[in-house]
Amino acid sequence: MVDDWRPRATQETLRARAVLLAAIRAFFAERGLLEVETPQLSTAATSDPVLASLATRWPGPDGPPRFLHTSPELPMKRLLAAGSGDIWQLARVFRDGERGRLHHPEFTLLEWYRVGWDQRRLMAEVAELVTTLLDGHALQPLETLSYREAFVAHAGLDPFTAGPDAWRAAAARHAIEGVGFDALDLDGWRDLLLTHAVEPELGQGRLTFVHDYPASQAALARVRDGDPPLAERFELYWQGIELANGFHELLDATEQRRRIDADLEHRRALGLPEVPVDVRFLAALEAGMPACAGVALGVDRLLMLKLGLDSVDEVLAFPVERA
Amino acid sequence: MANYSTSEFKSGLKVMLDGDPCAIIENEFVKPGKGQAFSRVRLRNLKTGRVWERTFKSGESIEGADVVDTELEFLYADGEFWHFMEPTTFEQFACDATAMGDTAQWLKGQEKCIVTLWNNAPLSVTAPNHVVLAVTETDPGIRGDTATGGVKPATLETGAVVKVPLFVEIGDLLKVDTRTNEYISRVKE
Known part of the structure; x- marks a missing residue:
C-alpha cells in the first residue's frame, strides 16, 4: 500500500507559493525586465568544485552526457552578450549530493541581471523585492556588513589574516568539535566558522547583506584590486539563512578561463569527475558581455521563512523521496 | 564493520567515535551555496548516555559500531x-x-x-515498559481515600521506590511504568 502519495505542502502553503510567484512576476513586469527561459539540460556541467551536476544522456541511453543545470547563469550571460538587456528567470535547478532541512536536489531559483549596475545598486533592488514579498513582516532597517566585519563581530577573528591556530581557537571558542578538520584549507575554515558561528547571527529581525568576499571565493564575480583584493560578491541573509547570492559580474574572458582551469585543477586534486566546460559561455564573454550585476535567490527558502516553516520540504508539493 | 560516509548518516545509525559506540540522533546538512559542505551531527554515547555534537567535513567517513x-x-x-x-x-x-x-x-x-x-x-x-510488583513497605493505607490525590512513597519487592496513592497497602500488587517511575494502577492477583 503506497501511503505517501499525498502532497507534503498543505493546500494553504501551495496557495501561498502561487501568490509568491505571482508577486515576483508582477515585480519584474512593472520594472520592465524581460522574462526568459534557458535550457535545463546542457552539454556542459558546472566546474565549481563545491557543486555537483546531475547527469543524463541524450539522445537515448547511448548518447553523450547531458547535465542538468545547477543555475541558469551561463546561458543567461550568453543572452546578455547577445544584447538582451535586463533579464530575469524563475528556474528549476538541480544539485547532486545536497539534501537536508534547507537543501533539496531540485529547487526554484529566481535569477536576474541588471545591465550597467554594480553590486550596491543590485543589493538595494534585492532588498526592495524581498521586502515587498515579505509584506506583513516587520523588519528593522537593513544591515550591511562586509565579510570581514561579519567575522569580526560574530566569530571574533579577521578572516583575511587569521592563521591555522587562530581558526582552531575560534572553533574551540564556539564549541565546534569535529572530524576531518585537519583536511580543511583556508576557505574550508572560513566556511566552518561561517556556517556554525556567523550565519546564525545574521538577518535576525532584519535583512542582512554580507559583501566583499575573499578573492578565492569570487566564483563569477569581479575582483577589486587592493590589499587584500576583494570579490564584488554579496549574500542576503534572513533569520540566519542564506537566501541570495549576487555578483558584480566578471567580464574578462581570459580571467574567466583561468578561474575555470583552476576549478578543474581543484576538482582533479579532490578526485572529482572530469566535466566538460561551457565553451559557448566563454565565446560569449570573448564576444563581449555588457557590464552588469546579477543575483540568484532561493524561492523555496524565502517561502519557508515567510510562512514560519522549518524545512524546504514543507513548501514542496512532492519532495524527492516521494517524487 | 563497514565504514559510513557522511552522505549515509541518518538517525539511528550506530558508529564508533573516540572509541565508544554511539547512535546518531540527528544529522543536519550544512553548506554555504558557494562553499564547503558539513554534516552537523548529534550522537548519543551508548556507554554513558551523554549526547555529543560533532561536525564532519562532508565526505569524511566513520567506522560503524556492531x-x-x-x-x-x-x-x-x-x-x-x-x-x-x-x-x-x-x-x-x-x-x-x-x-x-x-x-x-x-x-x-x-x-x-x-x-x-x-x-x-x-x-x-x-526493562519492559510496564512491570507488576508487590509493595513490601509503605505507610498504612487510608482506606477509601481515592479522591484526595495525596501520594506517599512505597517500596516494591525489587527495591524500587515509587510514589503511590494514599490507599495503597503492603502486599498490594502495582502496575508501574518503568520509563517514568510512575504508578499506574493496582492489579488483582
Missing part, C-alpha cells in the same frame, strides 16, 4: 552480574552494574528485556 538490540529473558542476579538468556538459542549473557544502570530495580525474574549488545557484549538493558 550494536544490536536483542530481546532476552532475565534469569537471576548473583550479586555481581545479572544473567539473561536468549529464549531460542539458550545463549546466556551476564550484565554488570554499569550495563544495568537503573533497570535492575524493576527485575525479579523472567522479564523480557531489550539488551543492547556491542560486539556481542551487553552495553545496556531496558
Whole structure:
C-alpha cells in the first residue's frame, strides 16, 4: 500500500507559493525586465568544485552526457552578450549530493541581471523585492556588513589574516568539535566558522547583506584590486539563512578561463569527475558581455521563512523521496 | 564493520567515535551555496548516555559500531552480574552494574528485556515498559481515600521506590511504568 502519495505542502502553503510567484512576476513586469527561459539540460556541467551536476544522456541511453543545470547563469550571460538587456528567470535547478532541512536536489531559483549596475545598486533592488514579498513582516532597517566585519563581530577573528591556530581557537571558542578538520584549507575554515558561528547571527529581525568576499571565493564575480583584493560578491541573509547570492559580474574572458582551469585543477586534486566546460559561455564573454550585476535567490527558502516553516520540504508539493 | 560516509548518516545509525559506540540522533546538512559542505551531527554515547555534537567535513567517513538490540529473558542476579538468556538459542549473557544502570530495580525474574549488545557484549538493558510488583513497605493505607490525590512513597519487592496513592497497602500488587517511575494502577492477583 503506497501511503505517501499525498502532497507534503498543505493546500494553504501551495496557495501561498502561487501568490509568491505571482508577486515576483508582477515585480519584474512593472520594472520592465524581460522574462526568459534557458535550457535545463546542457552539454556542459558546472566546474565549481563545491557543486555537483546531475547527469543524463541524450539522445537515448547511448548518447553523450547531458547535465542538468545547477543555475541558469551561463546561458543567461550568453543572452546578455547577445544584447538582451535586463533579464530575469524563475528556474528549476538541480544539485547532486545536497539534501537536508534547507537543501533539496531540485529547487526554484529566481535569477536576474541588471545591465550597467554594480553590486550596491543590485543589493538595494534585492532588498526592495524581498521586502515587498515579505509584506506583513516587520523588519528593522537593513544591515550591511562586509565579510570581514561579519567575522569580526560574530566569530571574533579577521578572516583575511587569521592563521591555522587562530581558526582552531575560534572553533574551540564556539564549541565546534569535529572530524576531518585537519583536511580543511583556508576557505574550508572560513566556511566552518561561517556556517556554525556567523550565519546564525545574521538577518535576525532584519535583512542582512554580507559583501566583499575573499578573492578565492569570487566564483563569477569581479575582483577589486587592493590589499587584500576583494570579490564584488554579496549574500542576503534572513533569520540566519542564506537566501541570495549576487555578483558584480566578471567580464574578462581570459580571467574567466583561468578561474575555470583552476576549478578543474581543484576538482582533479579532490578526485572529482572530469566535466566538460561551457565553451559557448566563454565565446560569449570573448564576444563581449555588457557590464552588469546579477543575483540568484532561493524561492523555496524565502517561502519557508515567510510562512514560519522549518524545512524546504514543507513548501514542496512532492519532495524527492516521494517524487 | 563497514565504514559510513557522511552522505549515509541518518538517525539511528550506530558508529564508533573516540572509541565508544554511539547512535546518531540527528544529522543536519550544512553548506554555504558557494562553499564547503558539513554534516552537523548529534550522537548519543551508548556507554554513558551523554549526547555529543560533532561536525564532519562532508565526505569524511566513520567506522560503524556492531550494536544490536536483542530481546532476552532475565534469569537471576548473583550479586555481581545479572544473567539473561536468549529464549531460542539458550545463549546466556551476564550484565554488570554499569550495563544495568537503573533497570535492575524493576527485575525479579523472567522479564523480557531489550539488551543492547556491542560486539556481542551487553552495553545496556531496558526493562519492559510496564512491570507488576508487590509493595513490601509503605505507610498504612487510608482506606477509601481515592479522591484526595495525596501520594506517599512505597517500596516494591525489587527495591524500587515509587510514589503511590494514599490507599495503597503492603502486599498490594502495582502496575508501574518503568520509563517514568510512575504508578499506574493496582492489579488483582
